[in-house]
Amino acid sequence: MKYLKLTAVAGVVSLALVGCGGDSSSPAATTPVTLSVTDAPVDEVKEVVVTFGTVALLPQDGGSPLIYDVYLTDDEGNPVDENGDPIPDGEDPVPLSINLLDYQGSKVMPLIKDEVVTVGNYKLCVFANDGDHPTHPSYVIEDDDTERELSVKGNGACPQGVGKIDNTGVLYFNDSVAVNPQNNDFAVEFDLRRGLKNTSTFPDYSIQRTSVTLINTAVTGNIKGTVATATFNACNDPADANVAQAVYLYETGTTQENMAPIGGTDTVKPLTSANVSYNETQQFYEFSFGFLDPGNYNLGYTCTAQHDDGEEGSDPVAAGFNIFSIQPNVSVVGDQNTSVEF
Template identity: 30%
Template sequence: MNIKTTLLSSVILVALTACGGSDNNDSPTPPQSAKFSLGVSDAPVSGLQEVNVVFNSITLKQANGADNITFETRKADDETKPEMVNLLDYTGDDIFSLLDDEDVPAGEYSWLRADIINGDENDLTMTSHVVYEDGSIAPLVVKRKGNDGIGEIQLDGFTLNQTDNDFVLEFDLKKSLVDPQSSNEIFLKPRGVRLENLAESEDIEGTVSDALIANCETDNIALAAEDGSFGHAVYLYSSDIAEPLDNYEVTENETPVDAPLATADVVFDSDDNQYEFELAFITPGDYQLAYTCAAHIDDAEQRDEAFTLYQVKPVTVTAGDDLDVTFTISQ
């Protein structure tokens, strides 16, 4: 046996192994991938036939400083045109899909931004707009804009896991739609939009008794609209708020802690012959849920001193289960 040859071969083998190990250590670890889907839904508002929002693109900002990820949102039957969605067609837990199973890196994200093509009086059919019950049309405008004039709805902080990630943009139109009176435009405010993970949210559904509705209207007759009607709705609040109030704002992008987290209209279901409501995409936790017949006087920007909640009750949303709540006359 040639000991010198054997030793030399061993030295060469160790050296080659060391070089290979160094290359492997220097190679960057590829990011784990995730699937990302995004839909839109809304909690409706009275007085409108349509709320048409034109989505131009969706951008995701990675928390690690990597390049932003942008997806253009285009109509399925015409990829040259941005996607227009009538939010009133997708209420409660109904969802319109904007993005479906897109491949993105897993991990933390700083924000998601929806770029909206603002309403233009010269081209209302192709830009964001609302249609009133009398058929008249007004431009719908997001006041926060980029340098290109495109409206921006930016929502902070979320995580994408190494699996399917289904999210929804929930538009609470009672909180987000503002008629400035001094303009022929309707403003869409981002503070009325929530980004929710479907895997981490549940629905609150329920009924309001005829008797409770009648009592509320009788006790608040001074608040009736000119035609004698009332605005029936439920409002969701944090559990620790001592005095829940109506919708109002302190700053353009801030929702006060004592204002509702979410709202939903109470509507009459002729099939079930009862008044019903649904709050969709609610994160599990403790809350207060309130019924009011004064939603019609609730201005999204200003405190309404006459606004009143008729019945308030504590509720708990549990992961994996929708919650059923009944508002009725106390026994």
């Protein structure tokens, strides 16, 4: 088995794995592989921190798996600890811990970068530490500052002989991705509103494997939106301190009365959702959706997202959820930003 070490840079928003390869007659292939977060965090927690230590690329055209260590470095690529101090010689580097809530919309955090790979088809394994990891666990910080353990519900083991790592879940993506001579940009996205589950037993929280997807961002587009102050004031009840603003994304043609939350048994479900936050610098409310397939979508704005428990199939839907305003037929174009205002 061939082992290649690769570093991650803490605090960088859009670096990635860049590779080139193939035989001498093939053009160089650049393949950015990035880790990103979808626009669907849950409302009742402050942080969702996942610790990553290993990524494996599995060649489907022959050859040994490429296994990369993921850890904190400084700007020059030197291993550092959580305080940014150099790691002494002989000591293990620090795995990369990411608060997923810091990377919403089209923001991304790299796991690996600047690595040479051969043009071809690959599958992917991403290893995420469980909440019972002895040194670098994943965890959730609730609104009352309680820290609870977090586990990513992976598929048990990475195939092609890579295997398992103790106290670590494996996110295995069975669909192959093509590393082409042209530019490629891949991202692992977590839909937290749909996939983050709160349990009463270990691990206190879990992220369901079915809520994590691998996408090629080179062919996707983004939506950048704002909510007017008048819309915000008309929707929100000043006496209710628990309001949660969000924008839900639906397939085109979905009417306002049929726009259901993620939770419940309604058949018209959103594709994803985005929290609405206040931009202190610009003094307006904003939201964003990243990495959407080109096409048309309907958007629904709500200030009652706190009633959406995210439990698909739960019955009945919590009373109080409703879509206040919609924007129909919003067009998304690959590698472009689409602007929307409520």
